[in-house]
Amino acid sequence: MKTQTIEKINLFSQEEKIIAQVILGDCLEALKNVKPNSVDLIVTSPPYVDQRDGTYGGIKPGEYVAWFLPRSAELLKVLKPTGTFILNIKEKVVDGERHTYVLDLIREMKRQGWFWTEEFIWHKKNCYPGKWPNRFRDAWERLLQFNKRKQFHMYQEAVMVPMGDWAKVRLKNLSETDKIRDNSKVGSGFGKNISKWVGREMAYPTNVLTMATETSNKNHSAVFPNELPSWFIKLFTKRGDIILDPFLGSGTTSVAALELDRNSIGIEIKKEYFDLAIQNINRQIRP
Amino acid sequence: MKTQTIEKINLFSQEEKIIAQVILGDCLEALKNVKPNSVDLIVTSPPYVDQRDGTYGGIKPGEYVAWFLPRSAELLKVLKPTGTFILNIKEKVVDGERHTYVLDLIREMKRQGWFWTEEFIWHKKNCYPGKWPNRFRDAWERLLQFNKRKQFHMYQEAVMVPMGDWAKVRLKNLSETDKIRDNSKVGSGFGKNISKWVGREMAYPTNVLTMATETSNKNHSAVFPNELPSWFIKLFTKRGDIILDPFLGSGTTSVAALELDRNSIGIEIKKEYFDLAIQNINRQIRP
């Protein structure tokens, strides 16, 4: 097991540093070294069934739940009582029908002590192309929200969006500096001020997120776009909090956390991705 | 049990009539009088879990699966081997978390002999408003596709959409004559011609449907918008086929079937809605 720590000076309080920690190893083992009740948000997209090569031992649909449960047990330990776990997952088509391992997983995680608070939908606007005789392209994935308690931290103002038809027009008209300023204010805890500032022109979002997948990265299998962890980080954490991604991949979650001045812990089993994540995180600090 | 039959002259073959049959009663009983293996498509939105004592006895979350299973068993009997069952449903929040009765229902229906082929998402653009400290507005519902076999009839060309409008059903902008013309062509098996006619500008949709609910309908609250059954009727049936809705409500499914020159059977337990459905169906024939 190898750990790399990357530091970034916090622009808002110079004494405080933002830390991105990246760990090489299986999260089942690595998580045992993470302090219990210390993480504010877990957001991850675990390896899909049979998608990656046999790194995790070639998980088959029928074995997925048994493979995941010991890991979610560790996640339950490290999460703060007020924290949230966002799990991005979608069941595969097996033999012409949707497999039930995700539904089974929800049930078993509830039995494990998790609350299944909500299911967000990630609507992928530019989904994977293709044509089949008996089904259309799959344009959505589940974003399952689990909690340890019914009460948890949520900063809804941080993700407010322009109202109705204004949305599309207005969003395009915002300059890049406006966007950055928005993020800064939100990160600084001025979210409420924003909502007051714009008054009736902002609305709370729904549980359907429409985001395009990032196609720019040709090297790696389609991970989620930066916008996705970014949205949940803004919604469920404040500046200085700790974000965990037990299946870090190319480091998207850590990069998003760093951008928003949150500390992060990322765990990745594959050396190739571990190196890539560190590279991407460093690029965020010094582009 | 009372049955009303409404006939409409088929514009394409004068000898043949399109029939809309509406039955008053509990579908559990009424379905036993429907011929086995005769229905091409079942599309329905059953009563959701209600706290209030409703017509079905105020089904509680924990009782929902047991209530539904005997009815889905009857549906399995009447559906053709090549037919499809589309179930519109969404689980409620109970005690701060999503209840699992829908997930349980999927599992039990599989055990009953159904194939769970796909899960479409209905993205409701105008969802119910409201604000809560720990969740956002619910803007989506499940559209579960079940089949008796892995091979079933599907006419993908019938629901092709203009490119760039993926997953958006923009029938509203089409004039009434355009709608009829389109439907006629599709119903006549000219779907492929349409796709050739417009050439590159048409694309297959995805498994995410974006439609608004019909709220300000003068007469009654439409359960789902006309476009919803209409879309699945075009996708899974051809002209002259038989559509079944065991929870007809205000008759939306029958009206959509009639518009598209499909025969229909609608079952409704509540006299008030039974009458309303007949009224709405008649209005479709003679506006």
Place this chain on the structure above:
DNA sequence: GTTCCGCATGAATCGATAG
């Protein structure tokens, strides 16, 4: 005939109050 504005209307959920 357009366009614009005002208004009623929801398959909701939470928290408090009451039996």
Place this chain on the structure above:
DNA sequence: ACTATCGATTCATGCGGAA
């Protein structure tokens, strides 16, 4: 403690009337 009822909250849509 546990269940039933009620008010407050909130926003996209489509209708009707007005300019």
